[in-house]
Amino acid sequence: MKKRVVITGLGVVAPNGVGLKNFTNAIKSGKSGITFHQNLKEKGFSCCIGGIPDVSEEKKLEYLTPLQLRGFNSTSILYGCIAGIDAWKDAGFSVDQKSSLDYDSGLIFGAGTSGIEKFREAIYKIDDQQVRRLGSTSVVQTMASGISAYLGGILGLGNQVTTNSSACTTGTEALLMAFERIKNGKTKRMLVGSSSDSSLYTWGGFDAMRVMTYKHNETPEKGSRPMSATASGFVPGSGAGALVLESLESALERKATIYAEVLGGNINSGGQRNGGTLTASNKEAVQKCITDAILDASISPNEIDLINGHLTATSKDSLEIENWTKALQRKGNNFPLINSLKSQVGHCLAASGAIESVASVIQIKEQFVFPNINCVDVHPEILDLISEEKIPRRMIKKEIQILAKASFGFGDVNACIIFKKYIE
Amino acid sequence: MTKEEIIIKLSTIVKPYIQNEEGFKNISEDTDFMNDLEINSANLVDIVLDVEDEFNIIIDNDSMDKMLTIKSVVEIIKEKQSSE
Numbered sequence: 001m002k003k004r005v006v007i008t009g010l011g012v013v014a015p016n017g018v019g020l021k022n023f024t025n026a027i028k029s030g031k032s033g034i035t036f037h038q039n040l041k042e043k044g045f046s047c048c049i050g051g052i053p054d055v056s057e058e059k060k061l062e063y064l065t066p067l068q069l070r071g072f073n074s075t076s077i078l079y080g081c082i083a084g085i086d087a088w089k090d091a092g093f094s095v096d097q098k099s100s101l102d103y104d105s106g107l108i109f110g111a112g113t114s115g116i117e118k119f120r121e122a123i124y125k126i127d128d129q130q131v132r133r134l135g136s137t138s139v140v141q142t143m144a145s146g147i148s149a150y151l152g153g154i155l156g157l158g159n160q161v162t163t164n165s166s167a168c169t170t171g172t173e174a175l176l177m178a179f180e181r182i183k184n185g186k187t188k189r190m191l192v193g194s195s196s197d198s199s200l201y202t203w204g205g206f207d208a209m210r211v212m213t214y215k216h217n218e219t220p221e222k223g224s225r226p227m228s229a230t231a232s233g234f235v236p237g238s239g240a241g242a243l244v245l246e247s248l249e250s251a252l253e254r255k256a257t258i259y260a261e262v263l264g265g266n267i268n269s270g271g272q273r274n275g276g277t278l279t280a281s282n283k284e285a286v287q288k289c290i291t292d293a294i295l296d297a298s299i300s301p302n303e304i305d306l307i308n309g310h311l312t313a314t315s316k317d318s319l320e321i322e323n324w325t326k327a328l329q330r331k332g333n334n335f336p337l338i339n340s341l342k343s344q345v346g347h348c349l350a351a352s353g354a355i356e357s358v359a360s361v362i363q364i365k366e367q368f369v370f371p372n373i374n375c376v377d378v379h380p381e382i383l384d385l386i387s388e389e390k391i392p393r394r395m396i397k398k399e400i401q402i403l404a405k406a407s408f409g410f411g412d413v414n415a416c417i418i419f420k421k422y423i424e
Numbered sequence: 425m426t427k428e429e430i431i432i433k434l435s436t437i438v439k440p441y442i443q444n445e446e447g448f449k450n451i452s453e454d455t456d457f458m459n460d461l462e463i464n465s466a467n468l469v470d471i472v473l474d475v476e477d478e479f480n481i482i483i484d485n486d487s488m489d490k491m492l493t494i495k496s497v498v499e500i501i502k503e504k505q506s507s508e
Binding site: 066067070071132133135136137 | 440441466467469470473
């Protein structure tokens with residue numbers, strides 16, 4: 001007997017809001033988290049704007065001990081710990097270094113790279129023949145699984161504790177892997193999420209590929225323009241999102257708050273065939289990922305009320321919309337509502353799937369659709385496919401039963417997850 | 425520098441790493457870092473680096489392996505300082 005899986009906790013560190021309450025208010029009002037960064041300009045970046053969450057030194061001390069913060073230089077681990085601890089507490093669990101080991105709870109927390117700034121520090125020291133001066137903090141902050149290692153110890157989790165990495169699909173993939181694990185009865189609950197650091201060393205390669213916008217350095221808040229005719233590349237973002245997934249029976253037994261149910265989903269790859277490359281999607285595989293997710297969730301495409309797209313604000317947005325219309329066999333006025341959180345927070349790369357999933361689940365729980373900011377001029381190719389009113393520019397109060405969320409990543413990898421409102 | 429002065433300096437160095445407050449209150453020459461102060465073994469290398477900075481000495485690998493108690497650290501510091 002397969003288990004039903006629900007979401008019982010949320011945590012988020014986003015450029016437009018840190019903490020569930022701030023983030024919820026931000027996405028409702030369409031608050032941009034994109035600002036100008038002088039250090040990007042000084043290093044010669046074409047794109048000098050980005051989304052960086054506001055985390056004070058006092059806030060760090062609420063989550064990490066002074067000892068953990070000694071020689072600490074990894075924003076991805078910091079954001080992951082904050083979001084993860086918040087989600088765990090939100091689900092009704094206490095965080096106590098002396099808590100007993102819990103074999104029924106695990107963790108999948110993804111990342112693109114781990115502490116890239118810490119890695120830079122280490123490289124400089126080694127090149128300077130100071131390898132012994134690395135001390136004990138280098139390995140744990142630079143290993144890819146740094147985030148899951150920190151969180152697993154802080155929370156005392158005894159089921160699977162791991163880190164996944166699949167570029168911009170990472171967070172959504174983490175969710176689906178944990179979903180399968182709970183569904184198949186291998187664990188009662190899993191903390192899942194993903195994190196991406198605020199670092200010019202993470203963003204530089206994208207700037208070099210000219211996929212980030214260089215046209216909005218004077219107007220940062222207008223820079224991230226998914227689905228817009230004047231979209232000119234993505235704006236880099238950073239942060240972390242975290243969700244607690246749990247079997248329905250465990251959630252009911254604990255009388256936990258249930259945010260939404262995970263009905264199903266799909267993860268696949270286009271194999272870099274049929275038009276897919278290291279950096280571009282095979283559209284046939286994208287469509288198959290969506291249709292297979294719908295099959296897995298045992299719903300009809302017509303039941304989808306809202307899509308939270310990948311929609312990065314590059315020239316590929318209209319192709320994504322086309323893929324959705326084909327996969328759902330819905331277009332024009334019959335297309336569901338669609339939005340992209342990237343208009344508000346930029347493209348949070350490895351963290352995007354998790355932060356956007358948190359935003360998706362909040363929309364279901366509170367029954368609203370957050371606005372697509374900056375999409376004042378919908379791309380004509382998109383208007384050929386779907387009606388303009390399907391792209392809300394203002395927050396809408398609406399009954400949302402089923403939401404489809406997709407993420408696509410470099411390496412031609414895809415993930416689509418189906419969330420449903422939980423009704424007792 | 426007297427043994428007592430070194431121990432006072434060492435207490436300041438190890439303070440951030442200790443996980444046993446009681447053991448720290450009773451710190452003495454006989455204190456064992458891992459057993460009495462419950463310092464994580466990985467942090468011993470950080471303490472070595474902090475000792476090097478504070479006392480302006482270089483601690484070689486063989487000496488490092490012996491640095492498990494306050495007493496052994498005091499001995500190593502004295503030895504290094506006198507040899508310089």
